Amino acid sequence: MAEFSGELATCEALEQVADRLPHTAADFAALGLTGVEFAAFSTRHPGGLASDLAELRSPQLVSEFGRLYRVDGGSLFARLDVGRPLPFADRSVDWVYAEHLIEHIPLPVAVGWLREVRRILRPGGTLRLTTPDLAQYIEGYQDSRDGFFKRHRRRLKLMRVGPPMPERKAFMLNQIFYHYGHRWIYDEAELRHALTSAGFADRNIHRAGYQQGARADLAALDTTFRSDETIYLEAVA
Incomplete structure (x- = not known):
């Protein structure tokens, strides 16, 4: 970053x-x-x-x-x-x-x-x-289909922004708090x-x-x- x-x-x-x-x-x-x-x-x-x-x-x-x-x-x-x-x-x-x-x-x-x-x-x-929006991240964590997180990982990868995004819900939730300053x-x-x-x-x-x-x-x-x-x-x- x-x-x-x-x-x-x-x-x-x-x-x-x-x-x-x-x-x-x-x-x-x-x-x-x-x-x-x-x-x-x-x-x-x-x-x-x-x-x-x-x-x-x-x-x-x-x-x-x-x-x-x-x-x-x-x-x-x-x-x-x-x-x-x-x-x-x-x-x-x-x-x-x-x-x-x-x-x-x-x-x-x-x-x-x-x-x-x-x-x-x-x-x-x-x-x-x-x-x-924290609410979207919490809802994404609770979503069994992984819809929001999957779309978000794809978008960040295409934009080449941020670190690699593994398919772990805890990582996806943590990164919005602890990456990017x-x-x-x-x-x-x-x-x-x-x-x-x-x-x-x-x-x-x-x-x-x-x-x-x-x-x-x-x-x-x-x-x-x-x-x-x-x-x-x-x-x-």
């Missing part, structure tokens, strides 16, 4: 656009940005700022905190640490998207990050959050707990589906190879 992640953290061309990040809603608008995608070195959203904790490298340049970059002539990128206050003003963005990030940080850090996300969202702004695995109730602890109202949290949700532009960011194991939730500030 370290090798796989290292390959993702490289690009052909990295251009520094500014020596500071956008802060206010006006700053974001001036750059044509409407929201932030976390855990992404680039984003397919035309109004998205991609971000990741890890440094992004090109043959000529390595990204640094506090500076704004353009990746391969396309989307804008900034290094952000979700364990620290986000460097953006209150109500500065319309949306936030995070695919398979929250399981990589301890629960208290996750709640702190979600609290920051709620702070930077404008009223009515949307957070779309995806993560491995995961720190906390969620079902819907646990994800709702994290979101409500961060200040989102439970009535404003809704289950969504793969590439389906209240905002089609955010749902379109979902990637296919994770869809079989993923829970999708949207929360409105």
